[in-house]
Amino acid sequence: MKRNVVLQLTGIERHYGQGETVLSILKGADFSLHRGEIVALVAPSGTGKSTLLHVAGLLEHPDAGDVTINGNPCNGLSDERRTAIRRNEIGFVYQFHHLLPEFSAIENIMMPQLIAGLPWKEARQRASQLLDYMRIGHRGEHRPTELSGGEQQRVAIARAVANAPLVLFADEPTGNLDPETAHYVFDALEALVRQSGLAALIATHNHDLAARMDRRVTISDGKVVEF
Numbered sequence: 569m570k571r572n573v574v575l576q577l578t579g580i581e582r583h584y585g586q587g588e589t590v591l592s593i594l595k596g597a598d599f600s601l602h603r604g605e606i607v608a609l610v611a612p613s614g615t616g617k618s619t620l621l622h623v624a625g626l627l628e629h630p631d632a633g634d635v636t637i638n639g640n641p642c643n644g645l646s647d648e649r650r651t652a653i654r655r656n657e658i659g660f661v662y663q664f665h666h667l668l669p670e671f672s673a674i675e676n677i678m679m680p681q682l683i684a685g686l687p688w689k690e691a692r693q694r695a696s697q698l699l700d701y702m703r704i705g706h707r708g709e710h711r712p713t714e715l716s717g718g719e720q721q722r723v724a725i726a727r728a729v730a731n732a733p734l735v736l737f738a739d740e741p742t743g744n745l746d747p748e749t750a751h752y753v754f755d756a757l758e759a760l761v762r763q764s765g766l767a768a769l770i771a772t773h774n775h776d777l778a779a780r781m782d783r784r785v786t787i788s789d790g791k792v793v794e795f
């Protein structure tokens with residue numbers, strides 16, 4: 569494997585049973601993601617974008633094929649080890665922010681760091697820097713319901729990168745926002761990815777945003793193809 573490949577998917581298969589029939593969603597999908605690049609995953613609804621992100625992000629097991637993260641094969645690892653990799657190497661952003669409503673923005677960003685064992689003061693410092701970086705430093709003490717949709721999503725992005733992961737997966741991160749806010753949030757996400765040398769795979773239906781990324785891939789007949 570080349571040194572700068574942070575994610576490698578090889579021959580990924582994923583099938584779901586539906587009564588008597590089997591729904592084959594991924595049929596030998598291959599994909600590589602390199603350090604520092606942002607790749608758009610654009611494909612029609614139901615073709616398997618979320619499935620691919622979940623398999624790559626170690627949230628689901630593939631039925632066949634290999635997931636390798638930073639050169640480490642992840643098949644056959646214990647659930648405990650997979651959770652540790654997910655916690656330390658992978659960030660996830662969803663269409664809906666899934667922030668904890670009873671905690672402030674800054675506390676939401678501190679949470680994964682505290683779980684990873686970082687001291688409170690350091691976690692707070694990094695959370696504060698991330699909020700500043702996302703240009704919402706002044707909103708840190710507010711709870712999610714007191715923030716706009718774009719602000720909530722920027723907090724969710726900051727939370728996803730709080731533990732300085734290697735790879736960021738985002739599933740329609742701006743799908744719930746109006747076009748102008750979507751661009752603004754994507755600007756912040758892009759700047760963060762570029763600045764930190766992360767790699768990102770972002771599922772989106774927004775062709776304008778996809779055009780701004782380094783590469784575009786789709787899912788065709790259960791395989792990942794560049795377009």
Ligand SMILES: Nc1ncnc2c1ncn2[C@@H]1O[C@H](COP(=O)(O)OP(=O)(O)OP(=O)(O)O)[C@@H](O)[C@H]1O
Pocket residue numbers: 584585591593611612613614615616617618619620
């Ligand atoms: N746990 C499951 N059991 C059965 N079928 C499933 C399961 N998860 C996903 N599917 C099916 O697999 C297909 C792909 O789903 P997936 O969510 O990956 O699509 P998607 O491309 O992300 O779609 P969208 O753009 O609408 O979010 C769909 O037909 C879905 O119904």
